[in-house]
Amino acid sequence: MLGRVPLFPQKPSLTFAPMFVVLDSLSQPMKAMSPLEELRHSTAHVLATAVLRLFPEAKLDIGPPTDSGFYYDFDLDHRFSAEDLQALEKEMKKVVKERQPFERIETSRDEAETFFQEAGQPYKISRLGDIPEDEAVTFYRNGEFTDLCAGTHVPHTGHIKAFKLLSIAGAYHRGDEKNKQLQRIYGTAFPNKKELADYLERLEEAKKRDHRRVGREQKLFTIDEEVGQGMVLWMPNGAVIRQELQNFIMDELFKQNYEQVFTPHVGKLGLYRTSGHFPYYRDSQYPPLVEPDALESMAHEGCSCSDLTNRLNEGDVDGFLLKPMNCPMHIRIYASQPHSYRDLPVRMFEFGTVYRWEQSGELNGMTRVRGFTQDDAHLFCTEDQLKDEIEGCLDLVKTVFRTLGMSDYRVRIGLRDPDSTKYTGPSENWDKAEQALRELARDLDVPYTEEPGEAAFYGPKIDFVVKDVIGREWQLGTVQVDYNLPERFALEYIGSDNKPHRPVMIHRAPFGSMERFVGVLIEHFAGDFPLWLAPEQVRILPLSDKLVPYGQKLLQKLRSRKFRATLDSHDEKLGAKIRRGRLDKIPYLLIVGGREEEAEEVSVRSRAHGEMGTLPFAQLLSQLEEERETRFYRAAQTDEPNNAKK
């Protein structure tokens, strides 16, 4: 299919490259490109040059640098294949060899538009319209390829020494799914071949700690077609981790005077009409469950599907909803009895399972699922208590991250979009809440960004965001202020003035969802969990069959002290058992031979510290207990037997 002769475009063609203007429509000043961005951006131009040589009819959109490389979007009837990428790389190498200088040309808006018309590049015309009136219109030219571009670029294409095209993906023009879907080619470039090779190797390494892979290897969870997409089945090993995390957070919640509640998985539609979740968010909910009698009588009347939908929306027919959120039920608990200002704040928590109809293309292992359990809580407080309560929530999140040794996260403050009117609640309250969030974020000692327009419609929020092994960002912990639901449910407390007042609500979840958090945690630890979390904490390795009875005696003792321990009674040599134990990432391997049996000792090999020599068993037990109780964490050594072998 690539038998076609590489053609040079008959007509000039342009690329509008200044992504910063296009993507950040907020009128920020143009950021200067770093040398690496410049290199990658130039490589994107070289890609476009090559594409036009091989596919002169291609329509070009934009080709900016990204965090890890660059991409370029094309509109073309021919579908790019893996072979095409190879051919394009080859062509790009030619362009590089030609050492084409990048030339900056300033032009007028009219000239540029004429140029696009002649080149038959409609996306460019559209992009041209994005350039602010007071900004110059500039082209960059390399060889036969001319591109609308704000720059900047390396001096000539010969500077591009190490690049690789990585993948093809669909991407909507201007990121809008109503627009045509273009073909995006992703690639990356580095100053030299070594750095490129290192990057590609890091990508490979990262895949080894992918939670989907580790989850399978360590039997933590599975997702089964017959159960449903996006439905996580926690296997025994995964259940241990989840339970330990829940125990951990419950210890902290006890210190902060939270109270636990339990609520059902379904609730009446009316409840969610009051809260506003139904039908407003219907697209991301499981369809409602309709009462059998109602369904039957509607069938008799010959109602269509859309009739049913309308009646459900209008509230003419009642039904139940698999709960998309826990808050309405917690609110009903609050509302079940009168509250004095002396009772506040009320802090109610639940590991509450919710269900959301995520788009099938969005599902991802444990990090994006259709049913998940939030470590949810709702705080009902007075306006005066708000700041302290938020602070308490943030402390909780910090404790979680610190205990688990997670330091690589960022904080996002979601604020109102100043131009929008979709927000509920008095704006003075918003001002106060936003100000409080800002001040508290400042004290967190963590990089944070303020993002206008990222607030929920009911209140501002603070999110904790971490990256997975592939660099995708996931929101974990969140603290959200809510002025809306107390209003909708007409919540009250009696103030010191003996009059009813409206409480403020805080939604918060330090882990976010157990599924997503554990998914991220698996990658954080690369499956190498600290003692308190490890599904199998200790494994006893008898030197031979003869030592199995002694091993069993130790096993009994460990289990009576509530350690998750096993005995490896396989008929293998010690070396093989150790190897297996290391691969299974068991924190402690206890080797027992005749010498140890005589002295009531064990030879200890720890995942974190390697060989620790021989210890009296009783002493080891208390050391392990201390490590477990303090939830001690220390990064393990990273030797991998697989690598060692090669």
Add this chain to the structure above:
RNA sequence: GCCCUUGUAGCUCAGUAGGUAGAGCACGUCCUUGGUAAGGACGAGGUCACCGGUUCAAAUCCGGUCAAGGGCUCCA
């Protein structure tokens, strides 16, 4: 939901030009009783995702469905 790719044993993968399947690891049995990252022998294990079509013959070619992966869009 949309675009592209993929779908062979529990896992990682072979399977040449269509002729009803192989390897390594894991697993089981036996031999071996071994001191800090793989001892040996034998064995069991697969409706080649599913449905349909072409063909004398389909893991292999074609169509559809489902699922997974990478993006895009979305995420109360």
